[in-house]
Amino acid sequence: MIARVTLSLREGVLDPQGSVIARGLQGLGFEGIGDVRQGKWIEVALPGVTSEDEARTQAEDMCQKLLANPVIESWSIDILQDVS
């Protein structure tokens, strides 16, 4: 199993990098661009885990303890099956 955590800045937290990306897109001629927000993803392979529930629980714990800063970030977790 692979836990894929997607992290975003919380609503209301300033994202100046997103603004620069928006301006870059506008500079390239894309019209009607609204807000741009930038986040990140982290994939954690959990080779020993066989249950999706278990993977999700572990991933949530990892987010709370390290992967995310709850003061400024929100997150979602997707569990992917290994394709090997």
Next chain:
Amino acid sequence: MRSAVITFPGSNCDRDLRVAFEAAFDTPCLKVWHAETELPDDLDVIGLPGGFSYGDYLRCGAISARAPIMDAVVKAAEHGVSVIGICNGFQVLTEAGLLPGALIRNAGLKFVCRPEPLQVANADTRFTSGYAQDDDVTFPIAHHDGNYVIDSEGLERLEGEGRIAFRYRQNPNGSMNDIAGIINDAGNVIGMMPHPERAIDPVLGMRDGLALFRSLTA
């Protein structure tokens, strides 16, 4: 005064902070490596220095805040030992939960490196008693992620409780309410983005920082 400075992998202002402590207290400062698990129990002040610990990987200060030594630092803080976190050290303190809020990317997106005029917003703390209320001081700043943010309730608390120690006169990074440095509830932990340890001697061009360290001996 017994002092210690923690070095994390990538800390680069640890020596300067030790020099500042030794200049102010005239006693040797202890060097502590992040992987140690204990601190002497007679410390008066612990310093978390500036730098780029863990390359700012994941988030600035995030991995340092989970270092083995941090349990001992948190316990010492709970027992009233003074803790001063400067720049990356401030980031570590917020990540460790010893101070509220967070430091994010500078609003202007540039790394800002220059002498910065500050206001002593509260001269009634153990770190600022060497200054007068509203004093003008100048410390250098050198950071990319110094933009202080906190939820509106937290901000009201900081303001209402006089827990803002320093404010920028010309906000260089977008910090809410021009916040440059804050203290915790109990008043024994300070986090600040500017570098007082780089402003302790006329030969450095700035000397306002020495009074901060001397305040601790009062």
